Amino acid sequence: MSTTSLTGSTGVTDRLGRVGSSTSCRLCGARELHSVLDLGASPPCELFLTEAQLDEPEPTYPLHLRVCAQCLLAQLPPLIKPEETFTEYAYFSSFSTSWVEHARRFVESATRRLGLGPDSFVVEVASNDGYLLQHVVAAGIRCLGIEPSVNVGEAARAKGVPTVTEFLGPETAGRIRAQHGVANLVVANNVYAHIPDVLGFTQGLRELVADDGWVSIEVQHLLTLIQHTQYDTIYHEHFQYYTVASAQRALAAGGLDLVDVELVPTHGGSIRLWARPFGTGSTPTAAVAEVLAAERAAGLHDVDGYAQFSKAVQRSRWELLAFLIEAAEQGKTVVGYGAPGKGNTLLNYCGIRPDLVRYTVDRNPYKHGRFTPGTRIPILPVEQIAEDRPDYVLVLPWNLREELTAQLSYVGDWGGRLVFPVPTLEIVEVGR
Template sequence: MTDDGAFSVPSFSCRHCGHPVTQPFVDLGVTPLCQTQILPGQFSAPERHFPLQACVCTHCWLVQLRDCIGSADVFTEDYPYFSSYSSSWVQHARTYVDRMVERLGLNAGSLVMELASNDGYLLQHFKPHGVPVLGVEPSRSVAEAAVAAGIRTEIRFFGREAARDLRSRYGAADLIVGNNVLAHVPDINDFVGGVQAALKPQGTVTFEFPHLLNLMRLNQFDTIYHEHFSYLSLHAVLAVFRTAQLEVFDVEQLSTHGGSLRVFGQHVGAGRSPSPAVQALLDEERQAGLLDAGTYAAFAEQAKATKRAILSFLIEARAHGKHIAGYGAPGKGNTLLNYCGVGTDFIDFTVDANPAKQHTFTPGSRIPIYPPDHIREARPDYLFILPWNLKEEIMAQTAYIQEWGGQWVTPIPRPEVWSAPVGRSAPT
């Protein structure tokens, strides 16, 4: 710890470029793995906790966690995240598929490969177009759901070796899709190198990931957790792509996950010239200070300020006899709960639409998780939305809390109270 309260970083090697990493970004304490659920019989058992400290490499500008866990610790056979439980995310996938079929001219002679294909939420939309697909998913629980839905899926981790094997058995891919996976891989060079090995000479790869610039501008510290090994700017992605002999030729800014990027890549020299959007975004990142170590050093205080504001709201609400329930049990929610030290002293329970999470407890904070209909039974005064990126969808689904005067709370970028679903009134 330094004199100004920042944590010091013993040098470690950047997982992309290998240069020493010493620049702190934010310290979120010591927390459990956030995509685990605690069964009733495990309630009193010890739980593994790991340091959650993010740093930035000032050579390639990749923000990253120090290595303390591996992919196998996270993406286990009973990994509980199923993408299909978010209707807005499924619609996002459908829109993407329709656009890519038209833009790339995909047909029955093409092959689409999705990395971290989860339960088939995206690949299912290629079926009506007659486009062959292959999912690659390391977690058996969600992969088997995809197979049951008729989505051809390989249950394995992806990298160069897997890519060569898959290419030999299925052929090279016209389109490789990676939505919210690039940040999840500890060996980012092997993963992107695998993309290069599995992609046709004129093929396209698209990656979607939360944009580091939005994380910093909107104080989304809760999107930092052990399952996210990297936090990505366009500058960092260009550096990783160059190492794998890939290049970005287009980029789109999306509203998903609090503000994401969709990058379009190809083999170096494949012929498509970069769109003006690529340079425009690089310029925006540079002007925002993403190539300045001081910008990263200042972020930690933003997280602390929001933590204090969240706790102030919760303390005041409870002091006035208000009951608070959570909505959702996402990874980001567990980071927020553990960093802020919030348990059942503030939040009575939370709910989740995913049956795999119901009737368990959140890691670390030990808040019980129920099915969504428990909200009607408990009639809380506030519904604290942990997956705040889905607030419009959740508010619409739970509009009935207005029957008893219930209100919603979103914690990021700062706590706000809403008296009606978004679009019907301003926050109170």
């Protein structure tokens, strides 16, 4: 594994106001960062293009994952400010029915686990369109969403979910605490990877939660990402990727003790971290030790354990391209399903254009009539698949396999098949 020697100050800002390449680990400050996977350069994964933008220049940024030799935090350089992506955002959580159901089950279990009731207060950071807090509202529990994207926050408020438009940091958390009081539970699902200031964000979580309260964080598990070649979940919105070991260090840096961990299936394999403020006297559960042991056995508590990931990703790319080229040579039609951020990493890294995947579809009307960043593949309504009856449907949000296999069962009516590209290429017959 190669080592990148970096010098200079962290977070240099260029003349355009963008944050430049990191020169040291953003968590511990160490300057020895080892290369894990270099995916070349690609545009921000959620900046979908309008037709008018097709003739305009499109910026791309390096997509190079490295791991710190000291604290083992896997990270991307903070080349893009969160404000560039999240002020107006294309992702609405509620368009995934399975994700909404996952949130509902979480609210029910957390309510039981923590004894939440009418006198409790729940805060969710990066609350999106109210997909989770709508269940808290329905349970009669006071809550507040903190969502930086203006358009997505408006959708949450339209559902009756109280939401403020803010990026979380210690100062923001202090203002919210002063206005609304401390929270019994702070939820941060699929956001802990999205913030370049790990320390400031974690301190913000600590500021929001009561001294005897709880913080629950869901984030993709680096162990499953590497074991299952899930390279497409590496994109510029994700500034870091966590093992339980590195997450434990990050939480402690902000004043939180890791108390429990759950393995959950979302996003191809995630960890749900339960943390409490320093001083509660909580002892980590056996589950924490068990997951740490699994990570250690996989070699992820040492930089050498990351060395083979790049070769596995290359093989996955070759496999997918060989299939698409053969399908094109045989005159078969391939279209995509979904336009998720992970799909755009895959499309750009593999160099897939409309000659190999004619178009993709998405349930989110915001994306209709737009084009995927970099690869410029048209995004159409879902109904286009039934109209065109393609031979193959490439499922880009493969992490929703069960949900989408059921939704797309009609593809089998004309003999069409689904293609899942990760972790290994799999062609599936459905509905027959």
